[in-house]
Amino acid sequence: xxxxxxxxxxxxxxxVDELLAAIQLGYRDIEEIKRITGIGTGPCQGKQCxxxxxxxxxxxxxxxxxxxxxxxxxxxxxxxxxxxxxxxGDDEEEAR
Amino acid sequence: MRSAANIVIIGSGVxxxxxxxxxxxxxxxxxxxxxxxxxxxxxxTRNGGGIRAxxxxxxxxxxxxxxxxxxRKLGVELGANFWFRQGGYLFTAESQEQMEVLTKAAEFQSRxxxxxxxxxxxxxxxxxxxMVCKSIIGGSYRRGxxxxxxxxxxxxxxxxxxxxxxxxxxxxxxxxxRRGHHDTELGTSRGHINANIVLNAAGGxxxxxxxxxxxxxxxxxxxxxxMVSEPLKPFLDPMIVxxxxxxxxxxxxxxxxxxxxxxxxHGGNDPSxxxxxxxxxxxxxxxxxxxKLSGASMMRQWAGxxxxxPDANPILDEIEGFPGAYVACGFSGHGFMISPAVGEFMAAxxxxxxxxxxxQPYRLSRFAEGERPAExxxxx
Numbered sequence: 001x002x003x004x005x006x007x008x009x010x011x012x013x014x015x016v017d018e019l020l021a022a023i024q025l026g027y028r029d030i031e032e033i034k035r036i037t038g039i040g041t042g043p044c045q046g047k048q049c050x051x052x053x054x055x056x057x058x059x060x061x062x063x064x065x066x067x068x069x070x071x072x073x074x075x076x077x078x079x080x081x082x083x084x085x086x087x088x089g090d091d092e093e094e095a096r
Numbered sequence: 097m098r099s100a101a102n103i104v105i106i107g108s109g110v111x112x113x114x115x116x117x118x119x120x121x122x123x124x125x126x127x128x129x130x131x132x133x134x135x136x137x138x139x140x141t142r143n144g145g146g147i148r149a150x151x152x153x154x155x156x157x158x159x160x161x162x163x164x165x166x167x168r169k170l171g172v173e174l175g176a177n178f179w180f181r182q183g184g185y186l187f188t189a190e191s192q193e194q195m196e197v198l199t200k201a202a203e204f205q206s207r208x209x210x211x212x213x214x215x216x217x218x219x220x221x222x223x224x225x226x227m228v229c230k231s232i233i234g235g236s237y238r239r240g241x242x243x244x245x246x247x248x249x250x251x252x253x254x255x256x257x258x259x260x261x262x263x264x265x266x267x268x269x270x271x272x273x274r275r276g277h278h279d280t281e282l283g284t285s286r287g288h289i290n291a292n293i294v295l296n297a298a299g300g301x302x303x304x305x306x307x308x309x310x311x312x313x314x315x316x317x318x319x320x321x322x323m324v325s326e327p328l329k330p331f332l333d334p335m336i337v338x339x340x341x342x343x344x345x346x347x348x349x350x351x352x353x354x355x356x357x358x359x360x361x362h363g364g365n366d367p368s369x370x371x372x373x374x375x376x377x378x379x380x381x382x383x384x385x386x387x388k389l390s391g392a393s394m395m396r397q398w399a400g401x402x403x404x405x406p407d408a409n410p411i412l413d414e415i416e417g418f419p420g421a422y423v424a425c426g427f428s429g430h431g432f433m434i435s436p437a438v439g440e441f442m443a444a445x446x447x448x449x450x451x452x453x454x455x456q457p458y459r460l461s462r463f464a465e466g467e468r469p470a471e472x473x474x475x476x
Binding site for chain 1: 134135137141247250251255258266267325326368370371372375376378379380382383384389390391392393394395396397398399
């Protein structure tokens with residue numbers, strides 16, 4: 001059973017209801033849903049919420065979850081302090 | 097998918113959406129928007145939300161000034177809260193030469209009654225008490241500039257348009273163009289579609305679409321990156337810019353800092369990729385101006401295109417040799433902030449009405465005709 005007031009995204013306070021509303025408006029692309037609901041845009045960067053989003057979208061749209069991609073993954077995967085980024089280091093290493 | 101429409105717009109970015117919005121307001125119907133990715137998947141969902149009229153060319157100033165007036169009303173019209181906040185834009189200079197650029201721009205802007213003020217270092221400090229102004233000698237400031245949150249505006253447009261029978265076909269790529277007897281035939285990844293009127297509003301892909309019309313559009317997509325911090329207590333009222341290195345940063349309504357800095361081409365031009373180089377470069381700048389932010393965290397980061405035109409001014413024109421075909425591109429990083437006025441301009445052009453501003457400075461032919469004043473205040 002889905003409790004619709006349950007939170008999917010704890011960082012951005014997004015509930016199942018809000019996700020369902022976006023899907024009902026016709027949004028099916030995970031990148032659109034991320035932007036319209038804010039799911040996955042907080043400090044956890046989707047690590048807690050994106051798979052739940054995919055499962056709900058899979059159920060609602062009738063699409064196997066394997067066919068729903070993740071959003072683009074980018075640096076940093078965890079929040080990193082500006083002071084750490086700015087610290088002196090071997091700039092050559094950045095090319096990796 | 098339908099095989100014909102009166103008007104087809106290529107690109108569901110803010111330019112295509114705002115043009116469709118202006119067309120609907122003029123009573124037009126039978127409009128289809130074609131989008132190769134997801135809704136507004138190019139620069140429109142990747143921009144920093146800066147809204148300003150402080151530009152150095154008449155072309156940009158006229159569109160930006162009219163757009164700011166429109167942004168103040170659009171939220172109510174669309175029923176979308178995009179958090180437009182007019183906290184001002186503060187351009188700062190770190191050399192006499194940069195100060196000269198700002199002073200000249202402010203003098204030029206006074207012709208348009210923008211109310212831009214040239215201020216000294218003390219005034220800069222007063223506007224941004226948390227900033228270390230050691231390197232800053234002065235700046236220009238305009239209160240009416242500001243920031244907004246792009247997503248609710250884009251989705252607000254999309255919802256309004258769908259409610260008004262405009263079709264938005266996402267994941268539908270235009271693959272070819274053919275001139276018909278009385279119309280234009282577009283090949284797409286989902287079949288052919290004939291249109292009486294076509295608008296190329298494909299942003300970073302507009303020159304590629306231009307080639308399909310046998311039209312050389314001298315714009316090119318250039319990747320820029322943006323970062324956002326964890327939410328912080330409000331401390332930054334205006335958008336701040338250091339013009340020497342193209343650094344900009346604003347604080348959103350929920351406290352996150354959003355900022356960018358000129359990308360030096362390090363690590364390629366692919367917007368699906370981001371670089372550690374950018375994270376380090378912007379962090380060094382942030383920490384030098386705001387040492388207190390050393391302990392605050394960058395939360396995430398992304399990349400998108402500026403569709404750069406040779407003079408950093410937009411191209412708003414008809415396409416020669418293709419009756420009923422038009423182009424709106426080359427926004428050079430400013431497309432979002434001038435989009436309401438561009439939409440009204442293009443809607444007038446498409447319908448054969450007189451646009452709200454003179455057409456000549458926005459014509460594509462200007463590049464062949466020789467030197468024109470280029471926009472110097474490109475940031476990021």
